Amino acid sequence: MLPNLKLSYYNHFIPHKDRGVYLIYNSFSNAMMEIDYEVGHVISKLNSMEIHHLDLDIVELMRENGMIISKDIDEFVEIKKRASNSRKVFTDSSTLFLCISPTNSCNMQCPYCFQGDKSAKNRDTKYLDENNINSLKKLVLNTVENPHGSKIDRIQIEWFGGEPLLRKNVIREFSEFVIDICAKYNLEFSASIVTNASLLDAQTWELLDKCRIYRIQVTIDGQKDMHNQVRFYANGKGSYEHIMNNVLLMPEEKFYLTIRINGDKTVFESISLLFSDLENRGIWPMRDKQIGFHWAPKFYNFLGFNQEKDIYYTSFEYQKSKHDFEKLRLSYFNTWAEKENRKNKNLRYAYPSFSDFYCTTVESANSFSIDDGGFIHKCYNTVNSKDKRIEHLDDFNGTNPGLDHYKKLDKTEQADCRTCKVLPICDETCNMRFTSNAESKICTVWKYFMDERMIAIYEQNYQESQRAAQ
Ligand code: SF4
Numbered sequence: 079m080l081p082n083l084k085l086s087y088y089n090h091f092i093p094h095k096d097r098g099v100y101l102i103y104n105s106f107s108n109a110m111m112e113i114d115y116e117v118g119h120v121i122s123k124l125n126s127m128e129i130h131h132l133d134l135d136i137v138e139l140m141r142e143n144g145m146i147i148s149k150d151i152d153e154f155v156e157i158k159k160r161a162s163n164s165r166k167v168f169t170d171s172s173t174l175f176l177c178i179s180p181t182n183s184c185n186m187q188c189p190y191c192f193q194g195d196k197s198a199k200n201r202d203t204k205y206l207d208e209n210n211i212n213s214l215k216k217l218v219l220n221t222v223e224n225p226h227g228s229k230i231d232r233i234q235i236e237w238f239g240g241e242p243l244l245r246k247n248v249i250r251e252f253s254e255f256v257i258d259i260c261a262k263y264n265l266e267f268s269a270s271i272v273t274n275a276s277l278l279d280a281q282t283w284e285l286l287d288k289c290r291i292y293r294i295q296v297t298i299d300g301q302k303d304m305h306n307q308v309r310f311y312a313n314g315k316g317s318y319e320h321i322m323n324n325v326l327l328m329p330e331e332k333f334y335l336t337i338r339i340n341g342d343k344t345v346f347e348s349i350s351l352l353f354s355d356l357e358n359r360g361i362w363p364m365r366d367k368q369i370g371f372h373w374a375p376k377f378y379n380f381l382g383f384n385q386e387k388d389i390y391y392t393s394f395e396y397q398k399s400k401h402d403f404e405k406l407r408l409s410y411f412n413t414w415a416e417k418e419n420r421k422n423k424n425l426r427y428a429y430p431s432f433s434d435f436y437c438t439t440v441e442s443a444n445s446f447s448i449d450d451g452g453f454i455h456k457c458y459n460t461v462n463s464k465d466k467r468i469e470h471l472d473d474f475n476g477t478n479p480g481l482d483h484y485k486k487l488d489k490t491e492q493a494d495c496r497t498c499k500v501l502p503i504c505d506e507t508c509n510m511r512f513t514s515n516a517e518s519k520i521c522t523v524w525k526y527f528m529d530e531r532m533i534a535i536y537e538q539n540y541q542e543s544q545r546a547a548q
């Protein structure tokens with residue numbers, strides 16, 4: 079039997095000295111097992127054809143977990159099949175996703191922002207006008223009634239900009255239209271908005287409720303002084319107070335607000351101060367069920383964040399900073415919970431999932447980003463780049479080759495990824511990063527922190543089983 083077997087290429091051997099075991103994790107099968115430390119150490123040194131050194135019961139156990147496989151299996155060929163299936167599932171998505179930028183203008187002048195065309199020529203722009211809205215309505219109706227891809231069972235809208243709340247009338251009218259269509263054709267509906275929150279007064283919260291826009295993303299870039307240095311109005315006045323007051327107006331039910339922090343190394347240093355200000359204002363942690371964070375590290379080689387490498391993150395630092403942010407958030411939360419006699423939270427790591435390989439937004443035949451001039455884009459990060467326009471809504475019939483531009487990516491053919499031992503579970507799946515500039519890709523956290531995370535997951539399970547046995 080043994081001559082026909084080999085070790086999987088995707089094994090990871092993780093010594094866990096404190097418990098005297100080796101953890102073996104396989105990213106192809108997504109299984110983990112533990113084994114005696116000495117035996118694990120030996121296996122970790124073997125080359126793939128040397129399993130005859132192992133006891134048969136260990137070979138059997140490793141076979142069950144996909145760590146020892148038949149010599150005939152080419153795991154990479156199987157991974158290519160998974161990637162291609164994933165692409166097909168995304169292409170055939172039954173969700174009509176519209177990311178709509180009703181204007182690329184903004185009432186703020188944040189210097190780092192890629193949104194809004196800041197050149198003098200285009201400064202006086204630009205609103206999605208009535209003709210464009212009518213064209214967009216036609217696209218929705220046509221897609222629902224005569225889908226060129228899969229039959230639609232859900233419509234999802236994301237309002238984006240510029241500052242989308244500069245165009246509340248467009249948001250109201252178009253949302254009413256889509257909500258009616260969903261009722262008529264029995265489709266699910268959901269909506270979200272990315273806003274700077276400066277216009278989010280009490281009436282606007284009511285408008286969002288009427289339009290069923292319940293997921294809100296607001297950017298706050300660190301503690302007050304730091305935020306005000308980079309997020310200010312045209313008159314130079316900082317926006318922090320204004321935003322905080324509007325966030326406080328959020329109704330107690332229905333909404334979920336994500337505070338996005340565009341983080342660099344300097345912003346990170348001010349996070350504890352931001353947390354304590356949020357607490358003093360009664361925003362967080364007390365409203366933890368309704369308010370969360372998205373730490374969005376600025377990656378130095380992506381879309382213009384290229385210059386100041388000292389403060390922007392590399393791929394490794396990017397993943398590390400996410401981890402550090404999470405630790406900081408939980409430590410702050412737990413100190414507060416202690417004080418308030420509430421339950422503590424533990425830092426828990428999710429077990430890996432199989433990779434999607436690609437971005438659903440650009441892969442789906444039913445996903446469109448619409449800029450302020452009524453032009454279609456596939457990736458919502460390009461809606462403020464006029465040179466990335468694919469075609470106007472009026473010309474759309476689903477056949478423009480530009481719609482497939484970002485689908486040129488075959489991740490399994492990228493040099494680094496082909497040989498990467500975490501390719502089957504890599505959750506960094508942005509087509510645009512790879513297609514625009516292969517160097518701008520971010521690698522998955524599993525590439526950098528496999529050992530630390532797997533040991534933490536093992537410990538979580540171990541502690542739970544100990545508790546259950548008591
Ligand atoms: S930026 Fe990347 S992940 Fe986001 S929509 Fe574009 S391709 Fe998809």
Ligand code: SF4
Nearest residue numbers: 495498501504521522
């Ligand atoms: S971790 Fe990096 S090299 Fe590996 S598959 Fe993901 S993107 Fe590619």
